[in-house]
Amino acid sequence: MSAVKVFVPCDSAALAAGANEVAAALLNECARRGLAIDLVRNGSRGLFWLEPLVEVGTALGRVAYGPVTPEDVVSLLDAGLLDGGEHALRHGITEQIPFLALQERLTFRRMGITDPLSLADYEAHDGWQGLKRAVGMGSADLLHEVTHSGLRGRGGAAFPAGIKWKTVAGLQAAQKYVVCNADEGDSGTYSDRMTLEGDPFMLIEGMAIAAMTVGATEGYIYIRSEYPHAVATMTRAIALATEAGFLGDRVLGSEHIFHLHVRKAAGSYVCGEETAMLESLEGKRGIVRAKPPLPAIEGLFGLPTVINNVITFASVPVILARGAQFYRDYGMGRSHGTLPFQLAGNVKQGGLVEKAFGLTLRELLYGFGGGTRSGRPIKAVQVGGPLGAYVPESQWDVPLDYEAYAAIGAVLGHGGIVVHDDTADMAGLARYAMEFCAIESCGKCTPCRIGSTRGVEVIDRIAGGANREQQVILLRDLCETMVGGSLCAMGSMTPLPVLSALDHYPEDFGLTAADHQAA
Amino acid sequence: MPEPLDTLIQQHRNEAGGLMPLLHAVQAAYGFVAPEMVEPIAKGFNLSRAEVHGVISYYHHFRTTPPGRTVVQVCRAEACKACGSDGLMAEVEQRLGIKAHETRADGAVSLEPVYCLGLCAQSPAMQVNDRLFARVTPERLPAVLSAVEVAA
Numbered sequence: 274m275s276a277v278k279v280f281v282p283c284d285s286a287a288l289a290a291g292a293n294e295v296a297a298a299l300l301n302e303c304a305r306r307g308l309a310i311d312l313v314r315n316g317s318r319g320l321f322w323l324e325p326l327v328e329v330g331t332a333l334g335r336v337a338y339g340p341v342t343p344e345d346v347v348s349l350l351d352a353g354l355l356d357g358g359e360h361a362l363r364h365g366i367t368e369q370i371p372f373l374a375l376q377e378r379l380t381f382r383r384m385g386i387t388d389p390l391s392l393a394d395y396e397a398h399d400g401w402q403g404l405k406r407a408v409g410m411g412s413a414d415l416l417h418e419v420t421h422s423g424l425r426g427r428g429g430a431a432f433p434a435g436i437k438w439k440t441v442a443g444l445q446a447a448q449k450y451v452v453c454n455a456d457e458g459d460s461g462t463y464s465d466r467m468t469l470e471g472d473p474f475m476l477i478e479g480m481a482i483a484a485m486t487v488g489a490t491e492g493y494i495y496i497r498s499e500y501p502h503a504v505a506t507m508t509r510a511i512a513l514a515t516e517a518g519f520l521g522d523r524v525l526g527s528e529h530i531f532h533l534h535v536r537k538a539a540g541s542y543v544c545g546e547e548t549a550m551l552e553s554l555e556g557k558r559g560i561v562r563a564k565p566p567l568p569a570i571e572g573l574f575g576l577p578t579v580i581n582n583v584i585t586f587a588s589v590p591v592i593l594a595r596g597a598q599f600y601r602d603y604g605m606g607r608s609h610g611t612l613p614f615q616l617a618g619n620v621k622q623g624g625l626v627e628k629a630f631g632l633t634l635r636e637l638l639y640g641f642g643g644g645t646r647s648g649r650p651i652k653a654v655q656v657g658g659p660l661g662a663y664v665p666e667s668q669w670d671v672p673l674d675y676e677a678y679a680a681i682g683a684v685l686g687h688g689g690i691v692v693h694d695d696t697a698d699m700a701g702l703a704r705y706a707m708e709f710c711a712i713e714s715c716g717k718c719t720p721c722r723i724g725s726t727r728g729v730e731v732i733d734r735i736a737g738g739a740n741r742e743q744q745v746i747l748l749r750d751l752c753e754t755m756v757g758g759s760l761c762a763m764g765s766m767t768p769l770p771v772l773s774a775l776d777h778y779p780e781d782f783g784l785t786a787a788d789h790q791a792a
Numbered sequence: 793m794p795e796p797l798d799t800l801i802q803q804h805r806n807e808a809g810g811l812m813p814l815l816h817a818v819q820a821a822y823g824f825v826a827p828e829m830v831e832p833i834a835k836g837f838n839l840s841r842a843e844v845h846g847v848i849s850y851y852h853h854f855r856t857t858p859p860g861r862t863v864v865q866v867c868r869a870e871a872c873k874a875c876g877s878d879g880l881m882a883e884v885e886q887r888l889g890i891k892a893h894e895t896r897a898d899g900a901v902s903l904e905p906v907y908c909l910g911l912c913a914q915s916p917a918m919q920v921n922d923r924l925f926a927r928v929t930p931e932r933l934p935a936v937l938s939a940v941e942v943a944a
């Protein structure tokens with residue numbers, strides 16, 4: 274009889290919940306009982322409230338148990354874990370858990386299923402299909418495919434990927450680069466981390482297709498230093514893919530050359546801004562560059578460079594494998610395809626939800642999230658990272674679509690969704706937004722560097738209560754200056770969380786609705 | 793013994809944009825980038841000392857003083873705030889007897905704020921040396937901090 278496959282994730286989020294201890298306890302206890310198991314360290318399915326999520330391969334499919342602690346292992350084995358036996362922690366067939374079953378996983382379809390560093394697993398689950406098709410296509414056809422898919426940048430600004438690639442493809446240069454932005458500094462986001470740790474070959478495949486399309490031969494993945502596991506997994510994956518001929522001097526045996534390197538960031542949020550990232554890659558302080566010139570034209574070391582977010586590149590293999598139209602048909606309006614939404618903060622069922630654009634926040638918060646973890650009412654939801662607006666309940670039925678969100682003065686950004694219950698102090702969160710800007714500002718623009726510190730002070734005075742109405746006018750004025758006088762979104766978007774908090778929750782600033790009208 | 797500084801400089805000086813990888817290598821080997829290392833690094837990379845110092849001081853990750861034997865990081869960002877990280881930080885400060893950004897006089901522990909560890913669905917999150925911890929409740933905190941030597 275062959276050994277039963279047991280899956281215990283190696284994703285950081287599973288490790289933080291004790292996955293290594295569970296794996297060790299399982300191995301020990303099975304050895305003690307003389308049971309043969311084949312332990313696989315898979316990525317995470319992204320159902321984080323259930324981590325560590327242990328799965329067992331059965332004739333009916335994989336059966337899920339979670340959250341498992343080392344102390345549960347004995348009772349799980351007693352209950353017949355290896356045959357998918359009944360237990361209080363059993364959730365049935367993993368794929369039938371509603372949180373997963375209701376998703377539209379295109380980019381994340383392998384996530385948690387495979388061993389992230391197994392080339393055989395990757396290949397057995399549609400891996401390299403996109404690259405294999407791309408190798409036989411010319412640059413023009415590849416550009417058409419990516420453009421027609423409607424793919425827009427998933428890092429925040431939602432700029433069409435095809436247009437950026439076309440600019441780089443059209444330039445003559447001795448050297449061109451492809452750079453992946455894996456700085457993922459936004460609170461409430463972890464889809465990049467999951468990809469780097471849980472399906473690294475997918476990112477490699479996407480970047481290799483980009484390189485082929487634009488004629489680049491060198492690539493960098495800039496990974497934040499807060500993600501050591503991601504750095505380790507990605508580095509190993511590149512070595513394995515190079516050995517197997519998916520990277521290197523002859524990509525898939527073709528004439529295409531593509532060398533890929535991992536670079537570690539050093540804890541600066543602004544280095545997620547693409548030009549600051551280039552400075553950092555060049556070994557300098559991560560100060561934002563003025564545009565133009567666009568990085569597509571004068572990017573890394575002054576040469577043409579494609580810069581995209583992890584999820585943008587990771588979406589490319591499925592587009593090539595299944596065709597642009599297949600991808601384009603998901604979504605609504607000009608937001609084509611899917612976005613991995615990331616439920617975070619005070620939410621009962623926190624985790625990754627990949628869905629086509631167009632669902633609503635309410636569906637995510639209650640349908641997937643199940644409300645708050647604290648059991649209290651949801652008060653505010655910050656969508657799109659620390660520079661995103663706080664969205665009040667009156668707007669939870671607006672479809673999650675780039676344009677619909679822009680119309681209400683909010684942003685989707687990188688898809689982070691941070692839930693706060695009714696104990697949240699919105700003035701305190703507005704103050705934090707200003708404080709974060711003051712800590713992280715690169716210092717180039719006065720409204721961002723100094724304005725953010727003044728912002729903290731003004732909010733403190735509002736909370737203090739003296740001359741409240743006047744101080745509110747001052748805060749609005751300051752925000753206007755920051756919006757108009759900042760070179761990048763750090764300074765120009767910090768007013769979004771600040772003013773949305775003020776506009777939708779004036780009482781938290783000590784204002785009555787009437788004061789608020791007056792101000 | 794850590795790799796001599798000169799060897800590290802030789803390894804990275806010809807790498808494109810090699811200063812950041814060098815600084816990471818130095819910090820990995822020595823725990824921090826000592827002020828007296830600035831001059832040899834500048835020489836090796838053909839930069840001014842001001843340029844090297846500017847890079848080191850720009851990035852939160854690089855230290856210029858030795859860290860405590862245990863480094864405790866508490867996430868301060870929004871998703872962790874939503875689940876009580878402000879209170880958690882206060883509790884950690886109290887237990888360790890130091891404030892954020894400080895190293896205890898006995899050199900046992902440093903406490904640092906961190907802005908997101910990517911564990912936002914299981915907040916509040918902490919890191920102790922290389923280990924991550926999610927959903928750190930007040931009850932779990934003593935176990936999380938068990939790596940920290942008790943002050944003599």
Ligand SMILES: Cc1cc2nc3c(=O)[nH]c(=O)nc-3n(C[C@H](O)[C@H](O)[C@H](O)COP(=O)(O)O)c2cc1C
Pocket residue numbers: 425426427428429430431432454455456457458459542543544545546547548580581582583585586761762763
């Ligand atoms: C302050 C600031 C921080 C940013 N951080 C990130 C980040 O962590 N990851 C990311 O992909 N994009 C980030 N961006 C957006 C990038 O500048 C850029 O738009 C993106 O890398 C382009 O890739 P995309 O088109 O695939 O989204 C940030 C922008 C700003 C202004």
Ligand code: SF4
Pocket residue numbers: 543561713714715716717718719721722759760761762763764765
């Ligand atoms: S807005 Fe702030 S972070 Fe952006 S360039 Fe200006 S000073 Fe730097």
Ligand code: FES
Pocket residue numbers: 460461462867868869870871872873907908909910911912915916917
């Ligand atoms: S906000 Fe704390 S881990 Fe992301």
